[in-house]
Amino acid sequence: MTETNESLWRAPFAAEPLDATVTIPGSKSLSNRYLVLAAMGTKPVTLIGLLRSRDTELMMGALEALGVSCVADADDETTVVVTPPENGVFRGDSSVFCGLAGTVMRFVPALALYADGPVHFDGDKQAYQRPMGPLLEGLRQLGARIDFEGEPGHLPFTLIPPEQAVGGSVSIDSSGSSQFISGLLLGAPKLRGGLRLTHTGEHLPSLPHIRMTMADLGAAGADVRMDGRTWTVAHGDVQLPQQVVVEPDLSNAAPFLGAALIAGGTVRVPNWPEHTTQPGGLLPEYLEHMGATITIEEMPNGARTLGVTSNGVIHGLGDFDLSAAGEIAPSLAALLVFADAPTSLTGIGHLRGHETNRLEALVTEIRRVGGDADELADGIAIRPVASELLHGAVMETYADHRMATFAAMLGLRIRDIDVVNVETTRKTIPDFVGLWSSMLG
Template identity: 50%
Template sequence: MTGNPVHTALWPAPLASGPVDATVSVPGSKSVTNRALVLAALSSEPGWLRRPLRSRDTLLMAEALRALGVGIEEGMGPEGSGEAWRVIPAGLHGPATVDVGNAGTVMRFLPPVAALADGPVRFDGDPRSYERPLHGVIDALRALGARIDDDGRGALPMTVHGAGALDGGAVEIDASSSSQFVSALLLSAPRFNQGVEVRHVGAALPSLPHIRMTVDMLRAAGAQVDTPDSGGERNVWRVSPSALLGRDLTIEPDLSNAQPFLAAALITGGRVTIPDWPARTTQPGDALREIFTEMGGSCELTEEGLTFTGSGRVRGIDVDLGDVGELTPGIAAVAALADSESVLRGVAHLRLHETDRLAALTKEINALGGDVTETEDGLRIRPRPLLGGVFHTYDDHRLATAAAVLGLAVEGVQVENVATTGKTLPDFTGLWTGMLDSGARTAAPARRA
């Protein structure tokens, strides 16, 4: 976690006047959009991405691929079906410069792509990106035959000297700090001369649903992916060399970005519907159905989407979030408003995300009067009456949305740099105020029982 930012651009988080009652259409999934862009860029034929997310992270990915020679055109989709990107594969080439911003998917997924380009590709980004681990990808690519200049940092900035091809083969990596190390190698592996066999060695892998998402999307694009060990997808992945198919893919709504809106229903004892919630998905956000139900709500999944209803009570929870760490900030915010203690476990790797999320959540919730302590691998949250104040976000989109959740029940919360939500959720403030304005019923918001 970096030091306190200057108090600029403070956004007064709206206080809920009663139980919310709204339908909120959440934009497309960042994780699916950026994986789909990489796979489409490496395909043997053009493809369509319908309803892609247009946010800072996905626009950075699209611009980086364009810099490497890939055609990405705006369009209305086949037969005028709606906003879409037409992705036209081309020979990858340098020299090129990639701005990763602070997007983990861009800084990790694109170095293997750059190794397939003809020429040097320089990677740079926001100051925080220099602090985020990249050694797993760098070391693995070197072992597979790539040449990379990083001055021994194992981090950005760096230059990948593409040679037009990569041998590939077997490689061992420690991906315990980020599952994206595994996904990065798998996504480009069909284009490696020998494919790849990735073996994870080290502590438990976090965020396994994201690796399952990568595997599912590779298979849907025509790749052969085997997970031969008895632990399923936890330790070994093999991808054979092959051509990838151009696809006509509709991007699912981002279920993790639905979290603050579902939390609003839980905290206010209201009801929120998220249209187009998929019946089957590899998105980690799908776990919210179970987690928020355990914390006091109920949900119904229909063809129209997911409707979540709060009960008027918010309960504490003891939960391992190792597979769904990105949900931790929002769950922590709800837990700070619950009627009993919560323990969030399995998320030590969050110290290496956009900021040190565990330290940031502890400091900012406690600054409002909370009682949060860090554990070795998570947080212990003892609910206390909270007061208003400035909630710093450290350029982290999920801290900003967590602060908005707290503001529903705590008067006077001011969110510093709420614009950082544009990383994955454009116009968050518009969606948030729209939810509150669209049908808040006149009754007191749910409080601790």
């Protein structure tokens, strides 16, 4: 591995099969949900194994702006004590910086309903392109006033909370992101009349993430139910247990486990949960369909280590509905560039509204290295090409961490892949380059 200049990183080429164990940091999705729920409670909560990345730092910074205390253990920064405001009222006349973190810009505004003054929200310039309208419309229906400072339905804006957050019925179209639903659900228990939330659109992306939100609310004592496309949350206290352990981020395991298929050999990930609400929990099943051998080793401490072994032959998936785990689409796309048959990944049209338009970005970068891909109305089609047609290139990442890991995966089998701004991986993996290099020995 060499850096060609300050902005490019040469992705390592795998000269031999892998034999590696990679410890994956905590789940971003769970970390930021637990941080919000801890802030909603009345007693301090200790989060163990919390992901420390840009997105979680932004979430802690947002909560601290609202008067929440987030203090890391002096000896282990992944152990963080979260203490909510003494009176349960969040600090108004404050400013929240969201960066490019979807969970921050879409989860924290609901907390501002309970602030004692206006709360200003801003973020990275690229975040101005990410849709916020349905969430903000839901908050408006709950009595908030939203003053936009740029394009309506987008950052930046100021939320002026109602005199009293009374709750009631809300209807929004959450077709663009499940985070609109999750954001409203997370803030709902403090509404005096609870919440009845209805999704009006035809398509609902990433239902597993909504189920994750519901499970986390339930763990905090909330009464939340789903009936078709309607959710009800009863008014009541929420309080996470005194200590909560964060699972490893299973979607962030995808590039590493997928590397075993591209390079051949075996990659193991410790602490794989037996049961999980993370969409990444579906990854072993998908990799098995693609030709990998999956093993589970029970460790003496009760933990489980997942192993993925491959001879380097990757099978295509045909017409494959990925709606249950769209966030791992870039990792699967990298594998499918080297597959033995075409694949159409569908059910992931909402990826156009992530950190970048991921479908367009994936097609562009696959073609950049000589591959064959097209956008579909609701996904992406990838067709195999002869290996000699694939070639090195400077690959863009679009400030999107999953596009950076996608490029690194391609570099395992395509020489001379240079990656622009690999540091964008710090969004969810603090030391991706170090972990990736260690995996290759």
